[in-house]
Amino acid sequence: MHTPLRPRGVPVTELGLPAKLLERITQDDVIEDTFDLGVLHPDALRQHWRLTTADFDRINKALEARGMRPMTMPTGVQTREARAKAGCSEKGHMPDTPCPWPRTKGKRKCGWHVLLGMPIEKQIAIADKRGEANRRRDGHVERMRIPAEEWPAGTRWCSECQGYIPLEYVVGTKCKAHASRAAHNTRLKAVYDITREQYEQLLAYQGGRCYVCRQLPQSKRLAVDHDHRSGAVRGLLCANDEWGCNVSLRRLLNSLDMAQRALEYVTMSPFDRMRSEMPDSAPEPLAPASLEGWDPFGQRQGVA
Numbered sequence: 076m077h078t079p080l081r082p083r084g085v086p087v088t089e090l091g092l093p094a095k096l097l098e099r100i101t102q103d104d105v106i107e108d109t110f111d112l113g114v115l116h117p118d119a120l121r122q123h124w125r126l127t128t129a130d131f132d133r134i135n136k137a138l139e140a141r142g143m144r145p146m147t148m149p150t151g152v153q154t155r156e157a158r159a160k161a162g163c164s165e166k167g168h169m170p171d172t173p174c175p176w177p178r179t180k181g182k183r184k185c186g187w188h189v190l191l192g193m194p195i196e197k198q199i200a201i202a203d204k205r206g207e208a209n210r211r212r213d214g215h216v217e218r219m220r221i222p223a224e225e226w227p228a229g230t231r232w233c234s235e236c237q238g239y240i241p242l243e244y245v246v247g248t249k250c251k252a253h254a255s256r257a258a259h260n261t262r263l264k265a266v267y268d269i270t271r272e273q274y275e276q277l278l279a280y281q282g283g284r285c286y287v288c289r290q291l292p293q294s295k296r297l298a299v300d301h302d303h304r305s306g307a308v309r310g311l312l313c314a315n316d317e318w319g320c321n322v323s324l325r326r327l328l329n330s331l332d333m334a335q336r337a338l339e340y341v342t343m344s345p346f347d348r349m350r351s352e353m354p355d356s357a358p359e360p361l362a363p364a365s366l367e368g369w370d371p372f373g374q375r376q377g378v379a
Contacts, residue, residue, distance in 0.1 A: 084109030090137040100124050109143060117149040163188055168242040175229060176241060187244040195255050195296050196278075202236060202252035209237040259296070267299050267308050274299070277311055285313040287320040300324070 086108045087101060100106045106115070106124070112134065120126045126134075128148075135145035163174035163185035176185035190198055209215065221232040230239035235253040246254035260271045284291055290313055297311035298321040312321040343351075 084111075084113070085141065085143070087112070090134070090141075092133060092137060096130055096133065100126070109138065112146055113144070117147050120146075121149045165243075168245075174243055176243070185241075185243075187241050190244065191251070192294070194292050194294065195252070196283075196292070198252040199256050202250055205238065206236045263299070267301055268306070269299070269308055274311075277308075281311055285320050286310045287312060287324065 087097065087106060090109070100120075106112060112120075117131070120131075131146060131148055138145050163176050163178055164183040165174045165185070165188040166172065167174045174185055174188065176187060178184065179186045179189055182189055184192075190201065193201075210217070215237070217237065218232075219234045223231070226232060227239055230241055231245050231248075232238075233240045233245070233250045233253060234248075236250055240250045244251050248254075249257065256271075259274075263269050263271060263274055278297065281297075285297060292313060295314040298314050299308060300310050300312045300321055301308045312324065313319065314321060
C-alpha cells in the first residue's frame with residue numbers, strides 16, 4: 076500500500092542554530108525539519124533531547140525570523156517575553172509579599188536584590204556613585220529630609236543617596252549600604268579607636284583581601300583583628316562565618332607558644348619529625364590511663 080507523503084518543513088540545518096544545539100537535536104535522526112519540531116511534544120523535547128529554556132528561545136527566534144509559528148513552551152516554562160515582564164523572585168519588605176520591582180536583564184532578581192548579594196564595600200561604592208549621579212542632575216537641591224507623604228509608594232528618602240530607595244533596600248532612614256557604613260564607622264571608633272579613613276587605608280594596603288588567606292570578602296566586610304589584652308589593632312581578617320581566619324588565629328596570636336607550635340606544625344608535621352628523629356625505633360607506647368578510684372555507677376562504699 077502506498078504511504079502518502081507527509082508535509083515537510085524547513086530543514087533544521089537551515090535555521091542557523093548553534094552547532095552544539097543542532098548536533099543534539101539531530102543526533103538520532105528523529106528530528107529533520109520544522110515539521111518534526113511542531114509535532115513532538117515540548118515536554119518530550121525537553122526531557123529526551125535535553126532542550127533548555129534558552130534552547131527553546133533560540134529555536135523560536137529562528138522560526139519567527141522566517142515567519143513561522145513558534146513552538147509551545149514546556150509545562151511550567153515561561154517565554155522570554157513573559158520572563159521579562161515577570162517581577163523579582165525575592166520577597167518584598169512586608170511578610171509573605173513578593174518584591175514589586177522588575178527583574179534585571181539576565182537575572183531572576185531585581186537590581187536591588189542583586190545588590191544585596193554583593194560584598195558590602197562594593198554596595199557602598201555603588202551607593203556613593205548613585206549619590207554623585209543624583210547630585211549632578213540639573214536643578215538639584217540638597218535636601219536632608221522630605222515629608223513621608225511625598226515619597227513614591229514603596230520607597231523612602233535617603234539623604235546620602237539624595238534619592239528615593241525601595242523599602243526592600245532600606246534600613247532605618249537610609250539605604251542599606253549607607254546605613255551599614257554609618258554603623259561600621261561608629262563601631263570602628265568605639266571598639267577599635269580607629270577612623271573610617273584608617274580602615275580604608277589598611278584595606279587598600281592589604282589589597283582588599285584577608286591578610287592571611289588572601290581571599291576577597293564575600294557578604295561581610297573584613298573584620299578588624301586586635302589584641303584583646305592591649306586593644307592594639309593588628310590587621311584585617313576574613314569574618315568568622317566566611318573563611319574564618321579571624322576566629323582561627325585569635326587564640327594563636329594571643330599566645331606566642333601556640334603560634335610557634337603552629338608554625339612548627341606546618342613546617343614539618345609531627346609524623347615527619349618523628350620519622351626523622353627516630354628512623355629505626357619507635358617511641359614507647361603510652362601507659363594506659365589509671366582507673367583507680369573511677370566509680371561511674373556510684374557503687375562506692377557509703378553511696379546508696
